[in-house]
Amino acid sequence: MHPQGRQQPGPRPGSAQPAYQPPQQAGFQDGYGASAYQGRYAQPARPPQSPRYPQPQAPRYPQAPQYPQGAGYSRPPQYPQWPQPGQPGPFPQPVRKRRSSVSVLIWVIVAGLVLVGSVGLLGALGESTSTGGGTAYKNETYQVPPPDSNPPEIPVPEYRSELTSWTRQNKIYSVSVAKPVRCELPDIDYGASSDSDVESHLNELTACLMRVWGPALQQAGFTAVRPTVTVYTGNPSTACGKAPSHNAFYCSGDQQIYFSHDLPESIPPDLRSERHVVEAIMAHEFGHAIQARTGILAANAIAKQEFHKAGQDSDELDAGRRSETQADCLSAQFTSAVARSLKLTAADENHVKTLFYDFGDDIGSNGKISPGEGNHGSGSSRRAWYTKGLGSTAISACNTFTAPDSEVQ
Template sequence: MSQWGQPNQQWPGQSWPAPSGRAGYGQWPGQDGRFGQQAGPFGYAAQQGGPFPQYGGAPVPPRRRRPSPLKFLAALFGTFTIMVLAYVLLSYGGNGSSSDGSSGSRNGSYANEDYEVPPADTSPSEIPQPETYSEATQWMEDNPVYGASVAEPVRCDLDALDMSTATDAQLEDHLNELTACLMRVWGPTLRDAGYEAVRPTVTVYDSEISTPCGDMPMGNAAYCMVDQQVYYATDLAEVVPDELSGVPYTADAVMAHEFGHAVQARTGILYSEKAWESRVGSSQADEFSRRTEVQADCFAGEFIGSVSESLALTPSDTDGLSQMFYAFGDDVLTGDSSYRGSHGHGTNRREWFQDGLDDRSLATCNAFTAADSRVR
């Protein structure tokens, strides 16, 4: 995600103390140490000046328009699927899958086959919200979800979409199909940890649009915590390196990153992190954001690892996906190796994705207790 505006904005009644002993988090005067929830859910107000963080990292410098083959990657940083009216979808490439991904499996038996994939939810229940900064810290660093594991292998009945020929509608349909796979992996995982997963819609747009999280620019893909839906711009491919044009399931991997933000939202991690981010200086806020983003990269790796058998991904394919996360590092996008942005350096983003790819335990993805060097 490229960097979007995240103002360090206060809301009425929110002058809460920081938990004691948290180095680097700062100290502020407060009343009873509680979050003023009547002021509105965190992240909503903080995003009124711009949409929720976009995939890619740091301010994206101007890039030359790519030749038309890069339209293959237009899905690249798209995330979760389809508008609710497009919920019953086609599968491309003749695999005959339905919107819940219920067609026959490709290889033997799969995990989570008894899970019933729900339809897209445009009116989801509220996300968990901590009451104190102490609780917010606990939710980030010691969340029950870290005790869960992603099942393997899980079925995903999708063919790679040829982005050089796909229409916007086909892209939207494909991404909505993918949310069935994401839910089949994450629904049981969150349920086992005591949480509820929500299947989002994805809105694919070809000109700037307004969302509950603010105006959504082009060259963008994002999860919005306000409506718990995903938005994807069709011109995102213009910032993708040409050498990645042949990597299959790139859009799906990026969508898995955005669904990682949905996992964070449904477990209270995202609200907690944004609460802290809004209360500190810009440098510390960027560090909080980076921890959130590399964790979503790791969650994306967990998903890809879970469905790789079903999608018949080769080591070369997963290496290419890993390299894609590197390409969207803050330093890579800016060309400045010392740049510290809001999403993390390419090497770290690639490593977190690879960690998730290699290990099904979500404790692997606990970026909030990781060393600073891993989130620079």
């Protein structure tokens, strides 16, 4: 079934192609530098050793394995960083549940999203507009919804073939984001502001994110959900497990975004006070929310699970990089859309590009992880996808799942 409830893009599997057993629970954290899968998806028989996604004729999934909440990430000596993934633990077999009760928790541990942000420089952002004249802002008739603490469940694939079609031929790629879009968000000093002030600021930011992405999601036939943003201290329990410090993450368990009050410490000192750096990180997290609402996140998570069970470590890491670099690109498209309204400059944009580069797998680990061996993308790859997002309003430009391997290192 397609994420919107209709037949999904591409040929519908026939009766000969077995369906997935819907997961009872699943959770992911997708963050700046790493993502930890912690869900329950159906357990497949060992799939063929193909270089990419599982074959459509794969057998039915009778039971679902459970991943641990996620291993910790080591931090480089220069400044705090989100963790690097560890080895999953044992997979106990949960009780099967009906699809109607499926709860997909995709914890996007945006841990250290210190992604190469997307601060749009006005020149690269195309159309310009001003409140006093010129090009009118787009999406002005869109009614921004309030934060939704009880959203509808995210789409989960039923058929093996959907793992590929939902990520590569998703209907979201058929639409574009509007530009320019109004975003009246004042600057804030994260280091000097209280947690409550930061939380209020970030929740206002989601209104801008919805004004850009809500109409595009609806045009493609998806349900747009505005997440809440919670600023936390310590390591509180969430629907996706314990929240990590120095991080921000999207949790698909409750479809909300979490922001650690000490996250700014994970940003290189020379970038901490620059404009739109933290906002670009949050836009990356919102990118994972877009993936969740379109079915991309769940489809990719199941594919990663299969790769792991089959011992296809390089393919599992590749799937992670494609998801993270896509979120980088979507972050940039948001920045491009609101750059005129926020009066972002070319210098602002370059600061965010540097941020995403610095938090690449290779750069953030001080070279301990080589390009193509991490799960979030090299500094060069993340910066390149952020740059690509700045230069196009077509969401298809952010289709990292069809990009050659050389572009998602």
